[in-house]
Ligand SMILES: Nc1ncnc2c1ncn2[C@@H]1O[C@H](COP(=O)(O)OP(=O)(O)OP(=O)(O)O)[C@@H](O)[C@H]1O
């Protein structure tokens with residue numbers, strides 16, 4: 134395995150939308166995420182947090198600068214290569230849980246693992262059940278995804294993000310839709326993943342409480358990283 | 369690939385109704401395609417068979433005509449030399465001597481052809497003009513002296529008998545099988561005797577052992593069959609006297625070339641089946657083109673159905689596509705999923721269509737179809753050739769592949785960011 138000390142290195146990322154008029158959404162964004170670090174990103178609505186996250190997760194390739202994941206520069210890589218990186222190294226949790234409604238809970242969690250193809254179906258299934266158990270969802274494994282409550286779906290989405298034991302987990306307001314109690318559960322899960330599994334987390338949130346309890350908080354304003362508590366992150 | 373396949377199946381199951389509608393569309397068109405081609409070709413074979421089964425691939429004969437090179441001319445040219453340069457002969461129009469177009473050397477020709485590997489069967493014929501005496505009326509007819517066993521075997525002679533056993537013709541002397549029209553005009557039935565007069569005035573009594581119906585009424589009014597020996601006796605000719613040699617080949621397509629070859633080699637007239645029956649080929653071709661065209665149009669319509677349903681499905685599954693992409697499935701993976709989905713519809717619909725097509729063919733095959741023109745046919749004809757089933761499957765897969773390809777490509781190009789942001 135590549136033993137780069139940084140899970141993620143963001144180098145001078147610029148992004149502009151040209152429709153209807155050119156708007157510079159991200160301006161020279163640079164920071165890095167160490168292995169096992171739990172980072173949060175905060176900032177006013179519209180400051181470019183989601184846009185940044187889509188770029189970091191390699192789904193959006195239309196930007197300037199470079200994103201280095203586990204020592205691999207992703208700039209200019211072909212689409213299937215990026216898909217493989219996403220599959221192996223990145224776990225993504227969306228604001229709106231986003232499960233495949235026609236699949237069972239277990240299948241939803243297993244799919245990225247089966248796609249990776251490193252383990253047999255049985256092993257992937259055992260992993261998936263273990264993840265669901267950690268999230269207190271093992272008893273729901275056979276249900277269809279659309280039969281779950283919002284909080285339950287969010288936990289399934291987290292289990293899915295964890296199935297390939299990714300280097301970094303990114304979340305775009307993963308607790309935004311949850312009540313205080315469920316948000317608390319999710320936060321604890323993240324905390325545990327960082328501590329026990331030594332995985333990095335980069336979570337966008339509007340919840341200052343949430344942000345305050347992470348290792349480091351990156352504050353954005355108007356497309357720029359303007360710093361945060363626990364030391365500035367600008368490289 | 370297995371994973372993509374199982375995803376495709378799950379997506380299909382989730383949209384079971386639409387998938388079934390699409391598959392039924394394919395099934396319907398495959399059913400119609402197979403049935404149509406089987407039925408059309410069954411009819412073609414039937415119509416072709418009416419003539420082609422009965423027709424030799426090559427017929428060798430001698431046209432009765434004045435020799436184009438008169439004897440005196442032949443002799444003249446042979447002696448033409450320096451001693452008689454400017455002379456000219458005046459003898460022309462020597463008429464043919466024989467009253468029958470005898471095929472000379474028929475036995476030697478048959479010997480050679482028997483050994484030719486291209487030839488399936490060689491059978492001689494002796495055809496003569498005769499009169500039948502029905503009361504005071506003389507009916508003009510053509511009596512065909514045939515090699516009965518060969519004709520049964522290679523020209524399906526037995527299929528065209530409405531009454532009697534063709535083997536009786538081989539066994540007996542002075543027996544005859546009359547065309548249906550001819551028998552009706554004479555009011556002759558099996559077992560009765562009829563009087564026949566040859567062109568040279570000799571009379572004989574022949575016993576009717578069968579009635580023959582070719583399906584072409586005019587033909588049946590003037591044709592009758594017996595064995596060669598009987599005709600030779602009627603005409604008082606020797607045992608080696610034949611007018612035609614009929615050749616059946618292994619490969620029908622070789623007939624025209626071989627007819628030319630035989631004609632040149634033996635100095636006889638030769639006509640091939642294609643030249644003799646050009647109109648039948650054209651008819652079959654046109655029917656074939658029509659049935660293929662209709663079948664393919666049906667498939668294209670089914671293809672549009674699949675295209676529509678897949679497009680709709682992709683629109684409804686944009687979220688799923690975005691999730692798959694976000695979790696590491698590449699564009700080509702997504703494309704394969706939807707292409708597989710389309711192919712599954714095509715395969716299931718196609719398989720059901722083949723079964724349906726076979727069922728419909730069987731149904732048509734059991735509908736009674738009796739016509740006076742075709743004595744041995746009792747139900748509508750069907751050609752059950754595997755060929756049409758294979759063509760149908762190939763076309764079904766091809767159309768579903770094409771119909772699936774465009775929506776699948778569209779799915780592969782879905783930008784997950786746009787979908788996720790759009791929520
Ligand atoms: N497709 C697009 N075309 C044009 N402008 C866009 C597009 N997507 C986003 N933007 C603009 O980019 C800016 C940043 O959007 P982004 O979604 O990243 O904000 P955000 O920080 O995630 O906000 P929120 O906290 O409300 O989710 C916004 O001003 C938005 O209007």
Ligand SMILES: [Mg+2]
Nearest residue numbers: 182183184305
């Ligand atoms: Mg956002």
